[in-house]
Amino acid sequence: MIVPAEFYLVLATVLFFIGVFGFFTRRNLISLLISTELMLNAVDINFAVFNAYCHPEHLEGFFFTMFGIGIAAAETAVAIAIIINVFRNAKSIHIKNMIELKH
């Protein structure tokens, strides 16, 4: 017996909203980035599952997931470079010190 597609969708939903919860409650730039990765990962699962169960003859979801993984890698590299630079200048990566762009 194969696992129904809805099971995967429910799992991806739970993972996505765990990421949202982390994004609301964490107060540290690297933790925020980890929460973003969780959300991206859940969305990738959705793409792959919809492709495998609904349209296996086209590979749109497959390639969207693959390009999504590549873009996530690029985004993480740039974000971590920014975080390290912020830490070098502000001596902290706590979110309450990141107020220079506010005004």
Place this chain on the structure above:
Amino acid sequence: MELSTNLLIFTGLSLLMITTAFAAVTTSRIMRAVTYLLFVLFGTAGLYFMVHYTFLGAVQIIVYAGGIVVLFIFAALLIGKGTIDITHTSKRRYFAGILTSMSGMCIALYLITNTNFVTDKFTVDGVTMKTLGNALMGTAKHNYVLSFEVLSILLLACMVGAIMIARKK
């Protein structure tokens, strides 16, 4: 519903992923959070293997679990003491987070369970490497050579940008 091996593996994977994802957003030490994130990424690779997208699972392990987690560990070690999340968030924000994620989850789960997806086309064949290569490098309909090239330029730009940003003056 009879209990099958597929369902057992799926249950195990989902339990592992949900516990470790929750631990990743609640633990107070960044190194632990990164390690928990690694387990979530491995579980995702397992899910890709379960829908017979073996190439995607391999990409997930190589790029995410091999590359991104190493970047996170580097950042956590370079920043050091500043990465401990000691200052706990205010009650109000905590409550807002729970409320938002719970209501969003309820809406999404309601929509998923009340929609009839046409999901009867699942095959255990997966995709062959030949199909993949042709689709990735072809220029016809449902081929992806343009996005492939654009992604490679994006990766190059990100590499240069990351070096420029993180460079010491």
